[in-house]
Amino acid sequence: MKYQRPKGTADILPNEATQWAAVESLAREVFKKYRYQEMRTPMFESFDVFSRTSGETSDIVTKEMYDFFDKGNRHITLRPEGTAGIVRAYVENKLYGPEIQKPFKTFYMGPMFRYERPQSGRLRQFHQIGVEAFGSDSPALDVEVVTLAMALLQSVGLNSLKLSLNTLGDNESRQNYRQALIAYLEPHEAELSADSKERLHKNPLRVLDSKDANDQKIVADAPSILDYLTPAATEHFTQVKEYLDALNIPYEVDSNMVRGLDYYNHTIFEVMSDSKAFGGKWTTVCAGGRYNGLVEQLGGPETPGVGFGLGVERLLLILAAEGIDLNEQHDLDVYVVGIGAETNAASLKLVQALRQQGFSADRDYLDKKPKGQFKAASKANAAYTLTIGQEELEQHKANLKNMANGHQEAIDLEQIYTDFGQAEAILAEKEN
RNA sequence: GCGGUAGUGGUGAAGUGGUUAACACACCGGAUUGUGGCUCCGGCACGCGUGGGUUCGACCCCCACCUACCGCCCCA
Incomplete structure (x- = not known):
């Protein structure tokens, strides 16, 4: 690397x-x-x-x-x-x-x-x-x-x-305590760890914080700051x-x-x-x-x-x-499946329109075949796919599919452009 | 700064001085001229952290460095 x-x-x-x-x-x-x-x-x-x-x-x-x-x-x-x-x-x-x-x-x-x-x-x-x-x-x-x-x-x-x-x-409490602490520790100086010896005069309070087992033993009987306030x-x-x-x-x-x-x-x-x-x-x-x-x-x-x-x-x-996941799951609303290069512009128009209406939308940019695009939609957890090919292009429609249950319905492009929520409703109605 | 362990593909990893570096997952493509699963087939490491060295030959041994992880120190 x-x-x-x-x-x-x-x-x-x-x-x-x-x-x-x-x-x-x-x-x-x-x-x-x-x-x-x-x-x-x-x-x-x-x-x-x-x-x-x-x-x-x-x-x-x-x-x-x-x-x-x-x-x-x-x-x-x-x-x-x-x-x-x-x-x-x-x-x-x-x-x-x-x-x-x-x-x-x-x-x-x-x-x-x-x-x-x-x-x-x-x-x-x-x-x-x-x-x-x-x-x-x-x-x-x-x-x-x-x-x-x-x-x-x-x-x-x-x-x-x-x-x-x-x-x-x-300040005053600290000064008093510092003196008392040094007075207590000095007799033990030889037993202290190297770090603590170093701190004894520079910053004796830090000795209290030592992780060294022996230091801790010494410190256990040290005067408490609380008595010098x-x-x-x-x-x-x-x-x-x-x-x-x-x-x-x-x-x-x-x-x-x-x-x-x-x-x-x-x-x-x-x-x-x-x-x-x-x-x-x-x-x-x-x-x-x-x-x-x-x-x-x-x-x-x-x-x-x-x-x-x-x-x-x-x-x-x-x-x-602790297994705490703060992420809100933001799954994809719509994946637009475009079949054939000539649907490129239409696919762009679709995702754009959906996004402007507040939906999350994505499409393929790798010239994948429909199968691959559906796979991608599935992997992205898309709620819907919107398929558009040559035929749909001519009829000004796109196939809206509910990925959860597989139902699919041809919807007017105009409907999707103006109100995708209504398109969802139409599909839901046909499902019943 | 000190001590210890480790470093193989996108991921999990096997290998252990001597042919083309297992296997699995993921990914990509095909079987299936426009629909998600399954199955089957195929592809996928310019090469084993980097640089030196030992050797006829090194992923494998040695040295240095880098990085990660753990401990010390300290701290968030």
């Missing part, structure tokens, strides 16, 4: 594309109800947009950025996630302005890029659907975003989901939980849950699936949280924000594993 797609990319073929389109269209419906409006930002941004916001030591920045220098020697990055670009656009276009109602609620969908080893459900170009809401500190908004994430997944037919919740607190942070988290309870939305507090991105604070959450698509292991399909300092960090006014991102490929994998 001479040409092949770049590593970690995928061709989405017609069969699959309909499923994608269905997911996107269901998402749009949900967003409409929640009043989130679409934004489309560039697929690449200045490297700094991501390096500043994600955290210089984050894995995304240190090893997963798909970056390059363009011909103007600008350091460019293919966006690894959606939030930073949206925030950049929010600031650059002054969407924080007084004339814009708050919270400003927006969604996006599109490709993201991370330079990493592909596996199923993990690609170098993958797709996310995400939302962001700016301008309100209210825990009620956190909860709206959570419910939106759940609603989105439910709208495509998923029910076996788990909502995992945690808080990172505000400031009263304000506690209050925020408590309210989030209360509102979720009020909505009867079950959740699990996982005080070890952290974020690979540095910009999060307060509420963070993940929606996980235990679908067989991932071998029954709980896998995150949707992750989000609050990021109150981010807008400021990118040069805007102090503006709180909260949002989530959802991995489309993962969602599609789950749908496939």
Whole structure:
């Protein structure tokens, strides 16, 4: 094979594309109800947009950025996630302005890029659907975003989901906790895995997230962030939980849950699936949280924000594993069988007329014999065929055949041109 | 970035150092001068991921690379 797609990319073929389109269209419906409006930002941004916001030591920045220098020697990055670009656009276009109602609620969908080893459900170009809401500190908004994430997944037919919740607190909580955590971990430093040793001082919270069995043992007795929250942070988290309870939305507090991105604070959450698509292991399909300092960090006014991102490929994998097919079957209404080259124009006129009347219509373009054309019609699941040959041409008629029962009747071309629905009725009547 | 497994036609695949690379499905054509099924007949890999090497001879052995899948890391 001479040409092949770049590593970690995928061709989405017609069969699959309909499923994608269905997911996107269901998402749009949900967003409409929640009043989130679409934004489309560039697929690449200045490297700094991501390096500043994600955290210089984050894995995304240190090893997963798909970056390059363009011909103007600008350091460019293919966006690894959606939030930073949206925030950049929010600031650059002054969407924080007084004339814009708050919270400003927006969604996006599109490709993201991370330079990493592909596996199923993990690609170098993958797709996310995400939302962001700016301008309100209210825990009620956190909860709206959570419910939106759940609603989105439910709208495509998923029910076996788990909502995992945690808080990172505000800056002060985090600083206090960080110190406590380092103090706890340092005595164990020698026992920690290499990765965790590395993170101990750079980003100790990430140690909590370690998959290493021994690390987990150590971490099991580590202090909890929940014990270091400031009263304000506690209050925020408590309210989030209360509102979720009020909505009867079950959740699990996982005080070890952290974020690979540095910009999060307060509420963070993940929606996980235990679908067989991932071998029954709980896998995150949707992750989000609050990021109150981010807008400021990118040069805007102090503006709180909260949002989530959802991995489309993962969602599609789950749908496939659960046997959920969102495609509406659009079978062919009419297949026009033309016999002889001299019927070419007439066949075109027929399909054209049918299409203009709102029917789906197709015909042969390979000079197939009638038998082959009927086969094609059958394969396309055509409801009717319309056969036209020399004889019909002369009589200004065409043979309309109901493919389900084989009944056939000659119908005036004029009738088909003006009202095919009536032609269907005529055939149905003759059948009885 | 590290470790493991794999790579034969449109698809599923057999083959395993030595004649024309099984078989099946799909597809195309014919038997059937204008009607979907079945049956029968026929066609269908410029050649076994790419490039080197070993050998009298390689799809089969060796090396490198590419790609996919799985695990690690991390995450959506």
